[in-house]
Amino acid sequence: MSGTRVGVEVGGTFTDLVAIGPDGSLQVAKVPSTPSRPDEGALNAIEAAGLDLAEVGDLVHGSTVATNAILERKGARVMLVTTEGMRDILYIQRHNRRRIYDLAYAKPEPVVRRSDVIEASERVGAEGAVVTPLDVDATLERIAARLSEDDSFGAVAICFLNAFVAPDHEQRMADAIRGRFQHLKVTCSSDVCREFREYERASTTALAAYVQPVIDAYLGRFSEALSARGHRGNFSVMQSNGGRLPAEGMARSAITALFSGPAAGVVGAARQAARSGFGNIITFDMGGTSTDVCLVRDGQPDLAASTEIDGLPVKTPVIDIATVGAGGGSIIWIDDGGLLRAGPESAGADPGPACYGRGGERATITDCHLVRGTIRAETFLGGDMKLDKAAAEKVLSPVAEWLGLSLEEAADAAIRVAEASIVRAIQRISTERGHDPRDFALAPFGGAGPMLACRIAEELGIGSVIVSPAAGVMSAYGLLASDFVHFESRTHQLRLDAAAEPDIRHVIANVAEAAAAHLRMLGLQGAPSITISLDMRYVGQAFEIAVELPGDGGTARVDEIARLFAEAHHRVFEFDKAGGAAIEIVAFRARASVSPGAPPELSGAAGDGPREKTGLFERGQRQDALCGGRPAPGEAVEGPALIEDGTSTLLVASGWGGEVDDAGNLVLRRR
Structure with missing residues (x-):
């Protein structure tokens, strides 16, 4: 795809941009979001990056517009x-x-x-x-x-x-x-x-x-603003299923845009980790408002057939992400029992943490990082945003006094509370579903994720942490790494036996063609790639599990489908009914995808590596740590160390160390 490729993701606190030029050059921007007008935040990021939109061939966008419309009850x-x-x-x-x-x-x-x-x-x-x-x-x-x-x-x-x-x-x-x-x-x-x-x-x-009317109005307004600034290239929108669609394709698919930002981050992390040979990872995205975690197996994120928002069911495929209210802006408080809590209430982008100097009056996780030294005021966002440590200490003081702790101890304790919430979320998508987290690497991203990654990995017994370049804007990169995707599904109940095989293949062919036809209708070129999954259960069960078929599913035989179902059922429930128990297919699901071209490579410029000395308080101990930019490929780093790349800060905790590999990823292992 010719021209510069740009991904712009509007989050609850920051709007992130990644631009990759035709020569592979990387440019990033991170600006505060404008919750009341998210398109303004996106345009501000484009302006901050100094981009000429006439040179942009591919612009991909993700936002929380659909989500906010439901949560705030501001839809049509x-x-x-x-x-x-x-x-x-x-x-x-x-x-x-x-x-x-x-x-x-x-x-x-x-x-x-x-x-x-x-x-x-x-x-x-x-x-x-x-x-x-x-x-x-x-x-x-x-x-x-x-x-x-x-x-x-x-x-x-x-x-x-x-x-x-x-x-x-x-x-x-x-x-x-x-x-x-x-x-x-x-x-x-x-x-x-x-x-x-x-x-x-x-x-x-x-x-x-x-x-739908909210999304139509938003995309129409944003498209006009882009056109007025000279953009004539492709404009597409991220979906919660991990794929994107041309903006005009959202005219009938607005509901698929609910969780586009978190989905994009998972796609980007999976692509980048695969470059270092990691196919099985647990993604850990900690932003300003919440933390999202997801299991990725063999390079593919797990999908769920449905989700919920504000307690209401949404039956459309989504990347299977677990979310907890533990982000950089999560507020620290004491509950009625006198216990320390972190979140789920967040300071958001307005006013944000107290250290941002915008009127925040309650302590947040970001304030705690600043107090304990795992964020440095003078280097936050590459030095473009100054932080007020005195303000952070002031709002944390009442909490510290209540607990009878020093400011550093209170800050460290609050962060450990947040870590515990995140560990529990990861267990929900791993151990509770039959997956041992020790078989995976942890891939942190978002502005705050890399600061907690080593300690969370320890709690879960994970031995490797893989941190990509520009990890703080991974969701924006994931927009560019995504394919065009459309799902079609059909409820069609069939008992799984030899006589049903022709019917099974007939329904698979129909649902696959419907998915592919939708992409062709949108003018996307190239033969779509098809994957098929079946919602299956033992006869008599009330709910079903998804079973993905090999290849395009067109040649799968009944005995093979039965075996795949038994394996999936055993993995989830720790048992399967041997001896020919009756099995039925409930629904057929087809995923059609078209690649926009090879995904751009994410490679950040190496800094001088951690060279300066700083002090920090972590896990109840004062420590001397090296701090500075990202190491060069092959250069080793040992904890404790702080690595700052302008988009996020990585804490290499004591007992951890590693080096940057040829793909530009910093691979850390527990010593």
Whole structure:
């Protein structure tokens, strides 16, 4: 791909940019985010990097716009059109209680008001046969009547019973609404989620409709700003499934943009670690607001078929990331029992940690790092951002006094509390799913991740830590390292036996072609690469697990599928039913991908290595450490040491050491 390649990722605290020129030169920028106008933060990063957008051939963007729209309830007013008798599906939800001892527990609030649900006279049976024909005219009149009462609607979500089997009623209703009410954005469940489980499908459709106008307006505004500054190259947007789509492709896929930033970081870390021969890694992304961790096996991140946001289910493939509220901006506090806590409340970008000098009045993890010496005020962000140590000490003093500790001891204790939360998150995606973390390397990134990596690895028994160049902007690099990706899924229940093999191959071929056709429709060149996974279970089980088939899945035999399922089931549940127990396939999922070209290499310029001396307090001890820039390839470094590259600070803890390899990664091992 010709021209400079640029990735811009808007986070909760900082907006990161990575630009890689045609000659392989690397340029990075990190500027404070503007939560109320995230596109301004992205443009500020472009300006800070001094880029000529006319020379940019490929610009990839990730942001929290869709996520924030849901969390802050700032999406469009949505009308839900559903099958007669199903109007309460978003409110009944499931019968489980998330907090079983909370007497005041209330179910998550849907994004659609009950008064905004329109029932349509129609019904399709579970096998796809029409039970009650769709009455389009009567439904349109009900919609018109509701609009006459309130004209603030911006979107319509259509979710008919069993539309995942036969979508004709939904598509006809959508065409009729678009024809009569052109100002409304219309989203069909059969376009965003062709799978069973009515509540989850309805929730996903409602959320997709809720964020679609927000995403359309945001991308339209951002595209115009880029064009006004001379950009004529490709513009694409990251998805939470680890792939990107051209910006125009998000017109029907806004819901896939929910967790684009964390997903991009995982993709970038996996690509960079693979260059050093590490296929099995645990990614550890600690930013300003939260920490995200993910398991990567054989170079591929684990995927989950669904996720949740604000307690509401979203049934669309996402990179399987566990998140905890432990970031650089996480607030330090004392709970009702007198115990020290870190997060989940965050100071965010505004006002941010007290040491930023923007009015923060409560101690954060970043303030603690500054107090204990693992961040140096004069070198933060390469010296471009000055920190106020006195302000950090002032806000930490009440906590230290309560605990009866010195400032350094209180800061060190707070960081260890945050470490414990992160260790627990990693255990959730490793040991609790049948994976031994000792079989993986830890790959930290984000502005704060490398400072805690060695100690977290120790707690988990991990022997290797791999830190990439410019680790603080890894999510922005991951945008450039991602392929164009689209997923299609179909619920189709089949008993796994020899007689079903032709049907299995037929459904695989159909879902694979649907995924590939979507990428071709977007004008992407090249034959898409296809991978197939099946949602499977033993007959009688209520939930299923994903089983990935080898190659493109087209030649997989029943006995091989059964073996792969038994292995996956044993890994997750520590048992499998030998002796021919009945197995069934519940859903088929196809991933189609097209590469935009070889991913650019991330290689940071070596500094002078750690040469200066500094003091720090860590693990209850005052230590003398060397500090400075990143070592040159082949140069060894031993802990304790601080390595600063302008995007993040790496603490090489005592008892750890390593060197920079030929790929530019600093590989640390426990001595």
